[in-house]
Amino acid sequence: MAGKKTTLAAIAREAHVGIATVDRVINQRAAVRPETERKVIAAAKKLGFALEKSHRLFETAGKPVVRVKMGFILLRKAHSFYAQLADSLMEQAALYHDPASPPQFIFHDISAVNETAAAITSLSQRVDVIGVLALDNPMIGYAVEEATRRGVKVFTLLSDLSVHSRTGYIGLDNQQAGRTAAWAVERLCRQPGDVGVIIGDNRFLCQETCEISFRSYLREHQSGHRVLEPVRNHEQAESARQVTQALLAQHTELVALYAPCGGVEGIIAALRGSGRQHEITLVCHGxxxxxxxxxxxxxxxxxxxxxxxxxxxxVINTFVSAVTHDSSGFIHVINRFDLITQENI
Known part of the structure; x- marks a missing residue:
């Protein structure tokens, strides 16, 4: 690909980024921020580096070739996680849409099944690709199937759906996440006891997988812990506070809580209010x-x-690729997560 005198190190110096970043962009190994990718490509072209015509960000007259109409269906924006996610998606999509057709966002309550299905149908009439975060419900599945029949690409984000016609899934390996949480509980708890699991909803497949994998690890390693039946908080902090208070009152031998859900702020408040926050190990997603x-x-x-x-x-790079390069296979993209403690914040 490169001319003899043009090295990745030279491109990195010109673009003011690291060599690893240049490698990710040039060889399309992993996603980077669109503005960083554009800067690397501009530096490469300036130095005479011969970019492949198939590169997803190959530019003409300084502008990306691709324009994509995108739609997103996420949980309530009042939840800090989804507000941050929406802002990041909007920022990353900036290069790929016309000013008159920015990405469209619809935010819904986790239990608003009819509204979510209607939103999928509505968006499918206006966009090329949709990212959906929703419960695995037959009505939602039907709406996804209808959208794909119209030729719209539909990706599940963070939590998958049992719909064969979906284009792909982008999110965590939830089996890995659940087993990692159980590994932590096994090592952090000083004695065996009851372990509570708090989820948003039983039909949230990401959390179902996390819970099953969490149980499986502790059973496999014969930890001696008794994992309680999961309780729902509907992804709401106040509900999470209430169910945590109930767990604390009903289970005097509670030694740990696992929360692969939203609304963790309420769990934290309940533990602090009980005075038992240093007795009970809390592992959550964030x-x-x-x-x-x-x-x-x-x-x-x-x-x-x-x-x-x-x-x-x-998400944005996968959307662009799916729209511009027709693929018949299921697209499965896994993102990593970080393990954060008080020692590495």
Whole structure:
């Protein structure tokens, strides 16, 4: 690909980025921020580096060739995680849409099945590709099938759906996440006891997989812990506070809580209010509002934190690729998560 005198190091110096970043862009190994990718490509072209015509960001007259109409269906924006995700998706999509057709976002309550299905149908009439985060419900599945019959690409984000016609899934390996959480509980708890699991909803497949994998690990390693039946918080902090208070009252031998859900702020508040926050190991998914302070004061022990910016970049790049390169196979893209403790915030 490159001319003899043009090295990745030279491109890195010209673009003011690291060599690893240049390698990711030139060889399309992993997603980076669109503005960074554009800067690397501009530097490469300036130095005479021969980019492949198939490169996803190959430019003409300084503008990307691709324009994509995108739609997103996420949970309520009042939840800090989804507000951050929406902002990142909008930022990463900036290069790929006309000013008059920005990405469209619809936010819904986790239990608003009819509204979510209607939103999928509505968006499918106006966009090329849709990213959906929703419960695995037959009505939602039917709406996805109808959208794909119209030729719209539909990706599940973070939580998959049992719909064969979907284009792909982009998110965590939830089996890995659940087993990682169980590994932490096994090692952090000083004695066996009851372990509570708090989820948003039983039909949220990401959380179902996390819970099953969490149980499987502890059973496999004969930890001696008794994993309780999961309780729902509907992804709401106040509901999470209430169900946590109930768990604390009903299970005096509670030693740990696992929360692969939203609304963790309520769990933290309940533990602090009980005075038992240093007796009970809390492992959650994040980011979480106030999560750093909860780690500092010992209420929260371990956070499996999504890499939101990286995830958003992956989503947008996958959308663009799916729209511009017709693929008959299922697209399965896994993003990594970080393990955060009070020692590495």
């Amino acid at each position: 980011p979480v509002d106030g999560g750093e302070m909860a780690l500092f004061d010992g209420t929260l022990d371990l956070m499996l934190r999504h890499r939101i910016t990286e995830f958003a970049a992956t």
